[in-house]
Amino acid sequence: MRIARLAALAGAIICSLTIAVGGAAANETPTFTEDVAPVLYENCVVCHRAGENAPMSLVTYQETRPWSRSIKSKVESGEMPPWHADPAVGEFTNERGLSDTELETIVAWVDGGAPEGDPSRLPTTPDFASGWQIGTPDAIIEMPEAFEVAAEGEIAYQYFTAETNFTEDKWVKAIEVRAGTPAVVHHVLAYARAPGAERQPSAYRQIPVGARAEAAARARAERAASSGRPTRAPGSGPGTLIGTMAPGTNPMVLDADAAFLVPKDTTIVFQIHYTANGETTTDRSRVGMVFANGPPEKEIRVSAFLNAFFEIPAGEANKRVDGIIEFTEDAEIHAIFPHTHVRGKRWLYELVHPDGQRETVLSVPEYDFNWQTYYQFSEPLSVAKGTRLEAAAWYDNSESNRSNPDPTIDVRWGEQTWEEMHYTGITYSVEREADE
Ligand code: HEC
Structure with missing residues (x-):
């Protein structure tokens, strides 16, 4: 978590440099395909996909859009992604959490009306096909x-x-x-x-x-x-x-x-x-x-x-x-x-x-x-x-x-x-x- 925060801070510094150079780009509403899907694929779809125990899939835009308000409230409250240890104590290899930048991206996307963006920019769906996360078992x-x-x-x-x-x-x-x-x-x-x-x-x-x-x-x-x-x-x-x-x-x-x-x-x-x-x-x-x-x-x-x-x-x-x-x-x-x-x-x-x-x-x-x-x-x-x-x-x-x-x-x-x-x-x- 501490590392995540430092990374977010570094990100913010780089961001402000970009704004100084690039102008208006930073004010644009994030889109699903370009900005939000990568965050969900990294932090959420391990559970939020067909066949797993979370209540809904968050893989496609059509699946995710109806949940946008709920997603905003759950990530702001810290309930999702789930993690129940006090982040101030210890560091864990399986720790879940969003960086400040990832959190801000989701919130700005929902506040901006949850637009889809260019469908061709959607990242490839993470591959969970083999079932086993440990690789092929012996x-x-x-x-x-x-x-x-x-x-x-x-x-x-x-x-x-x-x-x-x-x-x-x-x-x-x-x-x-x-x-x-x-x-x-x-x-x-x-x-x-x-x-x-x-x-x-x-x-x-x-x-x-x-x-x-x-x-x-x-x-x-x-x-x-x-x-x-x-x-x-x-x-x-x-x-x-x-x-x-x-x-x-x-x-x-x-x-x-x-x-x-x-x-x-x-x-x-x-x-x-x-x-x-x-x-x-x-x-x-x-x-x-x-x-x-x-x-x-x-x-x-x-x-x-x-x-x-x-x-x-x-x-x-x-x-x-x-x-x-x-x-x-x-x-x-x-x-x-x-x-x-x-x-x-x-x-x-x-x-x-x-x-x-x-x-x-x-x-x-x-x-x-x-x-x-x-x-x-x-x-x-x-x-x-x-x-x-x-x-x-x-x-x-x-x-x-x-x-x-x-x-x-x-x-x-x-x-x-x-x-x-x-x-x-x-x-x-x-x-x-x-x-x-
Ligand atoms: C470790 C598995 C897991 C991960 C990772 C996870 N979730 Fe969940 N999520 C669940 C389960 C299980 C539920 C249903 C039980 C509950 O609400 O506590 C749930 C519930 C939700 C709900 C409420 C659905 C409702 O019925 O109202 C939302 C919204 C949500 N998750 C969004 C997210 C988002 C966004 C992420 C990533 C940032 C995420 N979740 C990461 C397992 C997960």
Whole structure:
């Protein structure tokens, strides 16, 4: 964002020079084909085109013209393109936003009567034909069979299991989840469940917050001590979240020197939230992966931590719940995925460095369940051993929260949307041993 603003400023300076030289040209109303379409193609049509989940296509003039007033109001308010993190905190590779110049172009076009301009100047439509944004996948894992989506009514979360049939460990450098029928798929979470009980190595440990979490951690430690085996963290049931698809998500494309491991014989568990759209239809969603040629320089671990021990009293409008992890090795954090359900309203992530210094790394002031974003840092965050990551979420269980299905009940952890979560997906890397 800061970079965008600087660029806009530079643009403004160049512009004023042009005006001095060129005279009247700068006062002309922008046209769709020449000025507006390039902005829409760059910032909007990834979602606003046929077959995607935005309500209308913004590809042609005929499609866009009826929406011009609405477009102006949504871009001025900042609701479109959607981006929910505070732009003053951090920089992200998947950040969306218009530069000042792009915003001014759209506003001037609408105010000037939204003219079409010369049709021959329309840029070529961006090519999304292949479907996959990550390029041609090396492996595609599909739901074993199509699911019939009812025309009406609330549909409970569905779980589907598909085998990867990987006969060897795979290093994955890009992953994308694609809905079979986008119109009825609200979101897909894809988990990897590796065979055997062993958990992936972890470079952090969870710090229990609150009496119930502490008691549970003690009980777990005692069980582990008596059985001699480590036990699973609560909520780690379906496996590790490796792919997400929801309004606002991007495929995960890792840096050139990075990849994450999907062990051989891994099973993929799809958790899918369907929304009925008036017609009975079917869906067969899938996940695509692009493999690295060999072990990467940076091994990305795709992980998550959560606080399952909270209670949000009925009617409470601003309940804070915390989750804390502490790194037990030097590491780099690449991305963070905040996740609550419909009562969640705000998230804040802070690093507490070993010297006690606090650093805000991600702030989502108006969290919205309808948009699920993995925030991918432009520069990975370096965390020294002993650094803590503190995740705070705030919930509104009052009747003033319009999305609240029932403000009269106390709410605890649960999978269903009327229950709640305090879940943070996190991708991080540690230095790989040279001879591994
Ligand atoms: C990440 C996907 C995505 C991107 C990028 C995006 N939109 Fe949207 N847009 C949506 C979805 C989904 C909705 C419907 C839900 C909502 O309104 O929140 C929507 C709604 C809208 C609406 C309101 C439509 C109505 O029913 O009133 C307008 C106008 C709009 N978008 C314009 C834009 C413009 C202009 C851009 C680019 C500057 C843009 N959008 C970028 C996904 C997107």
